[in-house]
Amino acid sequence: MMFYMIFFLFIALLPCNQLQMKKNILIVTRNLPPLIGGMERLNWHIADELSHQHHISLISHQAAKATSPTNIAFFAVPLKPLPFFLISSFFRTLYCCITQPIDVLFAGSGLTAPIVVLLAKLFRKKSVIYIHGLDIGTNNKVYNLFWIPFIRHADQVIANSSPTYQLCLQKQIAQTKLSIVHPGVTYPPKAKNEVLIQSLKNKYNLNDKKVLISVGRLTERKGINEFLDHCLPKIISAHPNTVLVIIGDTPSQSLNKNLQSKEMIMATANQHGIEEHVIFTGNISQDEILSSFYYLADLHVFPVKHIPEDPEGFGMVAIEAAAHGTPTVAFATGGVIDAVQNQITGILIDQQNYESLAQAIITALSNPVLEKQECMRYASNFSWKNMGRKISNLIDP
Template sequence: MFDQDTKPELARVLSYLSYNLDTFILQSFLYYCIQMNKKILIITRNLPPLVGGMERLNWHIADELSKQNQVSIISHTAAKKLASQNVNFYGVPLSPLPLFLILSFIRAFWICLTQPVDTLFAGSGLTAPIVVILAKIFRKQSVVYIHGLDIGTNNKIYNLCWVPLIRHADQIIANSSPTYELCLKKNIAQSKLSIIHPGVTYPPKPRNENLLQNIKTKYQLHDKKILISVGRLTERKGMNEFIDQCFSRVVNTLPNTVLIIIGDTPNQSLNKNLQSKELILSTAEKHNLTDRIIFTGNIQDDDVLASFYYLADLHVFPVKHIPHDPEGFGMVAIEAAAHGTPTVAFATGGIIDAVKSNYSGFLIKPNNYNQFTDTIINVLQTQNISAQDCQQYAAQFSWQSLNQKLEQAMK
C-alpha cells in the first residue's frame, strides 16, 4: 500500500501523533486531578451540634467535598468535635453574631493570605459577604448556598447589605425551585443560579428490631397509630396550630393515635419566631390531648432517629405559609421517605420539591386544615402510599448525588 520511501516518513508521523496523544491524555488526566482536588474554604455558622436541616446539610457538604478536595472550615468552636476528620477546622465563638462574623472574616483573610485557596464557599447567605469580599480581594471563586430565609426575609438591613453582595458571587446555589424563584425576584442573575437540593443518607440505616421494641415499650407505642413531627419548634413549623386545628379530630376518629414530636426550641436560632413546648402543651391541654403527645427532645443518635421513622405510620409537616419566612426545602420529608414513611404537608416553599404528591405523600393547599386532617385520617386508615414508592423517591436525593452536583457547580 505504501512504497519504501514513504514508510519511514509515515512512521515518524505516527510516532509524533502517538507521543502527542499520550501527552494530551496525560495533561488531561493531570488537569482532571487538579480540578478534582480543589482547595475549598467553607465558612458557615450552621453546623452541629446546632440542630436543624441547614446544620446537617452543611456538615454533609463539607464531608462530601472533602472526599475529592482539600477542605477547610471556619465555624463555631463547638462544631469541631463533630466535624469530618478529613477537613481542617478553624473555630470562632458562636455568639454574639457580630463577633462571629468579624472573627470569621479575619480568620478567612489570614488563610487566603497564607494558604492556597481555590474556592470560598458560604454555607448560607449569612456568611456570603465574607466569601464574596475575600474572593474579590484574592481573585478566587466564590460560591454561596442559599436557603429560603436567606433570600425571602424582609429584614431591611439584610436586604440592603447582604443581598447586593450575594448578587456578586460567582455561583449561587438555591436549595429548591421556590428559593430559585425568590433569587430571581431579588435580581440575582439567572446565569449564576443553579438548584441543588439537600441530601439524605440513602440507603438508610437498617431496621434494628431490638431497638424498635425497646422504643415501643418505653413510650407505650404498641397497637398505636403513630404520627411524628421532626424539626425545630418555630412559628413557621406550625405545630401549635396543627394540634389546635387537626390533631383533636384525628384522635376523635382514631382514638389510638399518638403524636411524637422530635425536636426542641432552638436556643441559638437567628429566627426569633419560636414556639415553646409549654405553648404546645397548653394547647394540647385545652383539647385534652396531653396524654397523646410525646416530646423526645432533639435526638442525636442516628439509630434512634431512624427507628422513630420506621415506627411512624405518617410524618406530619404542617408548615405555615409565611412569605417573609419561607420553608427553604424540607429535608425531614426526604428523610422520612428514605425510611418508607410518607409525609402529609402544606404545599408551601421548598416542600413542593421534597414531597411528590400521591407518591411519597400528599401536598395540601396552605391553611386548609380540614383537608390536612381528612388526608391524615385517610392515610392512617388505608395506608395508600407504599414504603417502596417513598424510598424510590428519596433515592434521588442521596448525599452522593449532592456531591456530584456540587463538583459540577464549582467547575
C-alpha cells in the first residue's frame, strides 16, 4: 500500500508537460530551407522543437529534405509550379492521413491552410494554422475569396505578432481560436569568434568604420533602396566612415513579386556618389559568419515600409541582432513593434519618417546609449525552445 501511495504522489508531482501524451503531428509547408527567409527558418525550428515532444511528419519540397530536422519523417513534393506543389501536397497529406496515425494537421503558413483544414475536417483531426502578416493582410482577391474562409474554419490559429493578431480579427477569425506565439531566435547566440570577426573586417575593409548592417531578402517592403536614397547620404555626411553592409539577396523562389535588386540599389548609391559605402555579401548560410556580422556591427537598420497589403509580420532579424547585443533602428510598422523594445533594444521611428530615421542613426553612432546586456536580456524571451513550448502547449493543452 505504501508503495502505491508513493507512486501516485510521484505522478502527481510531475510537471504537467511530462504528463502530456505525445501527439502525431503532420506539418505541411512550402517554407523551408534552402529557401531563404524568416518564414523558412521559423518552420524548420517549429518542426525541430516539436519533434522533441511529439512525433513529427513533414510534407515540403524535395530540396528541403537534405537539411530537415533529423528525427522526423519527411515526405517530398515538387516545389514549383505553385499549383503542382499544392495539388501534390494535398494528395500526399491525404495519403498520410489514411496510412498513418495523425492527431494534428499543422500548416506552416496560410498557403497550405486549405489542405490542412479540409483534410482535418474529413478525418476528424485537429487543424492548426501558423499565420504570418502577409498570410492575412494581402488584398489578393483570389486568396481572400478561397483561402481566408479555410483559415476561419481552423481549430487553432496562431499569429506571429500582435498586429497579425489584429489583422486576423479584422478578417473575422474567431478570437476564441486565436493566440500569439512570436517566432524565435537561437539563444544564447554563438560565442564571439574574434579571429573570424577580424577576418571579416579585413575582407570587407571594415576596420575603423561605423558599420550598419541590413539582414534580409531584398523586397520592396524591406525598403533598402529607399533607405539609401533618403537616409544614407545624410548619415555619411555626418559620419564619413560609415559603411552599410547588406546581407541578403533578391529571392528567386518568393511568391511575393514586389522585389528590389542589387542593381537597383547600387544605381541609387551611384546617384548619390556613395557606392563605396555600400557592401553586398549576398545570402549567408553559415551561422557563425552571420553571428560575427551582428557582433561587429554598430547598428542594425530595419527601414521596413508600411504597406498595408504586404505587412511585416514580425521582424526576426531585430531579435537576432538583439541576441548579439546589437540594437536596431527601425520604422514602427507591423510586427516590428513586437520585435523591438523602444529605447531598450532599439529605436522606433514613425512610419516613413526618413528624416527622423537618419537623425536617430546619426545620434546613435555619435553617442551609443543602449546597453548590450539589455538587448540580450530581451532577446532571451524569444528562444526557439520557448517558442516550441508555447506551440506545444496550444496543441496539447
